[in-house]
């Protein structure tokens with residue numbers, strides 16, 4: 001049966017109060033999040049440091065049924081595959097830029113039982129990821145330079161999404177960086193169906209309302225097709 005696209009909203013907990021990681025995550029799930037987007041940074045691939053598999057594993061123990069994606073902003077993605085699989089991560093999304101052998105990393109992620117997400121930075125052309133498309137479950141188009149939450153959304157990344165959506169109508173395409181109610185329409189119109197939103201959800205007075213706004217905007221465009 002042909003795959004049908006669905007909208008999924010995955011808040012990023014990067015700018016949440018990380019001393020309350022479980023409570024903050026539970027709040028996001030209760031607010032309507034479809035999955036959690038966990039930003040793992042190693043201080044080398046990006047100039048920032050967050051958390052790794054020990055923290056993800058603790059969170060998983062508290063949230064056994066939550067879909068978790070780790071966004072691996074790390075220099076050596078192959079290094080953390082088995083540890084993240086052991087933490088029962090559902091999807092391992094890694095950047096293709098530092099990899100010598102993207103296909104090998106894809107294979108290892110699959111063998112470890114996780115879905116494969118391939119991420120590209122703003123400066124990376126979409127053609128670089130296309131050669132691996134058959135091995136991927138999802139493509140992440142970054143709309144900020146990876147490394148920090150709260151940055152300004154780059155509208156000029158939308159042609160990448162439009163091109164991918166045109167060529168791969170049933171592919172999951174995720175956007176990440178500076179996304180909120182103000183710019184969700186352009187992302188949805190371009191063809192993104194998986195939406196990461198950090199600051200706009202975390203700092204909102206009414207997170208369920210913001211998550212619903214994001215979801216409604218994407219569904220509106222998905223239903224048009």
Ligand SMILES: O=C(CO)[C@@H](O)[C@H](O)COP(=O)(O)O
Pocket residue numbers: 012014015037039071073144145146147148149150151176177178179196197198199200
């Ligand atoms: O991967 C990243 C940043 O590198 C993101 O997941 C952001 O942290 C999302 O936060 P906002 O840009 O929405 O504040």
Ligand SMILES: [Fe+2]
Pocket residue numbers: 012037038039071176196
């Ligand atoms: Fe991210």
